[in-house]
Amino acid sequence: MSILSTGTCNELSIDNINILKSIGIRTVVDFLSQNPEEISKKCFLSIKVIAVIRKALLAQHASLVVTGSNLYAHVSQKLMILSTGIKSIDELLSGGLLSTELTEVAGPSASGKTQICHAVTAKTSMIFGQCVLYISSGADFSCERLRDLLILNGLSEMELPKALNQVKCVQAFDVFQLLQILHNLPALMHDDSTFYKHVKLVIVDSVAAVISPIIGGKHIEGHGLMMQVARKLKEIVEENVAVLVTNRIVQFNNLSKPALGTSWLHVPHTRILLTNKNQDGTASNRLKREAMIIKSSRQVRIACLNITQLLITFTYTYKALLKGIMKE
Known part of the structure; x- marks a missing residue:
């Protein structure tokens, strides 16, 4: 389980990581499993910043999506x-x-x-x-x-x-x-x-x-x-x-x-x-x-x-x- 850390994108700074930790979001899974709008309301970060962080985390940690027809x-x-x-x-x-x-x-x-x-x-x-x-x-x-x-x-x-x-x-x-x-x-x-x-x-x-x-x-x-x-x-x-x-x-x-x-x-x-x-x-x-x-x-x-x-x-x-x- 990967912990949130700097270097993924500019928006994921130390200050923002500490803010996310204060609301219980410490890992990549914690961040991606929650609704972006709910995260924005809890930590008072803009929805645009949350979207950029989410996109960067998905690009680095998520597996490629393969359709059933392609797999077959x-x-x-x-x-x-x-x-x-x-x-x-x-x-x-x-x-x-x-x-x-x-x-x-x-x-x-x-x-x-x-x-x-x-x-x-x-x-x-x-x-x-x-x-x-x-x-x-x-x-x-x-x-x-x-x-x-x-x-x-x-x-x-x-x-x-x-x-x-x-x-x-x-x-x-x-x-x-x-x-x-x-x-x-x-x-x-x-x-x-x-x-x-x-x-x-x-x-x-x-x-x-x-x-x-x-x-x-x-x-x-x-x-x-x-x-x-x-x-x-x-x-x-x-x-x-x-x-x-x-x-x-x-x-x-x-x-x-x-x-x-x-x-x-x-x-x-x-x-x-x-x-x-x-x-x-x-x-x-x-x-x-x-x-x-x-x-x-x-x-x-x-x-x-x-x-x-x-x-x-x-x-x-x-x-x-x-x-x-x-x-x-």
């Missing part, structure tokens, strides 16, 4: 919506992955988490100037699979190299390697690097694979390292980048829930839960998949969407494409 235009110019490449998932997310948000896809083994990561990587890299950093904690990333998905999306052989050059995969087999990558990334985005300067999507597949081994037991530093990963991911999101992470599922009281505990709950802005089910609701290895939003910071209601038919079509089309390539 400024924000909308920065935000981007990245399609996942799967129509039903895009509908579930009201368009796709939003920049400045961290989206988590959780599910059991073979539920389609890595498949979604590859699909959104292919869809994003098809647009010139949109680069993808894929951080893999295992051997799940496949350049051949990405190439096939790009062909499936309509890219010609001549356009493939340009799209593939906009994707970079790095390995992080433990939490320290992941932290090093995330720590260096913001600085790389601000330099003149032709790749990192244009990164619009960062994928971590999977975040649970590097964090789960250090939580519990004798690893007392595990929780702190997990929070460091969360903080670094939030810093990357602030660079107007969309972040997608995958997580595994654990069973608790016969309920399926994403791993990493309650401390991780606040990290994702949006959480998608993938499940494999039969028609009767029992677990199955068949391609019967369901996606449900269990947390969202921008959608009013929790949405549930059955993506079985699309994923089955997507998978069989992918297999058909591979057969065609092998025949050639």
Whole structure:
């Protein structure tokens, strides 16, 4: 809280400051919160002097007035919506992955988490100037699979190299390697690097694979390292980048829930839960998949969407494409 002092304008002299103090006006907030006419009557200063002081104080201390339309235009110019490449998932997310948000896809083994990561990587890299950093904690990333998905999306052989050059995969087999990558990334985005300067999507597949081994037991530093990963991911999101992470599922009281505990709950802005089910609701290895939003910071209601038919079509089309390539 700023106290009235000389130097703001000629009318705000020591004598006038003492007069204002005598009627209980000691700070800038005290002066600006009262009616100028009331101040003039109480301290016997002319309304012209009060107006000059008020104008000077507003110019020095008040924030700029921004209209709602200007603020919306400024924000909308920065935000981007990245399609996942799967129509039903895009509908579930009201368009796709939003920049400045961290989206988590959780599910059991073979539920389609890595498949979604590859699909959104292919869809994003098809647009010139949109680069993808894929951080893999295992051997799940496949350049051949990405190439096939790009062909499936309509890219010609001549356009493939340009799209593939906009994707970079790095390995992080433990939490320290992941932290090093995330720590260096913001600085790389601000330099003149032709790749990192244009990164619009960062994928971590999977975040649970590097964090789960250090939580519990004798690893007392595990929780702190997990929070460091969360903080670094939030810093990357602030660079107007969309972040997608995958997580595994654990069973608790016969309920399926994403791993990493309650401390991780606040990290994702949006959480998608993938499940494999039969028609009767029992677990199955068949391609019967369901996606449900269990947390969202921008959608009013929790949405549930059955993506079985699309994923089955997507998978069989992918297999058909591979057969065609092998025949050639």
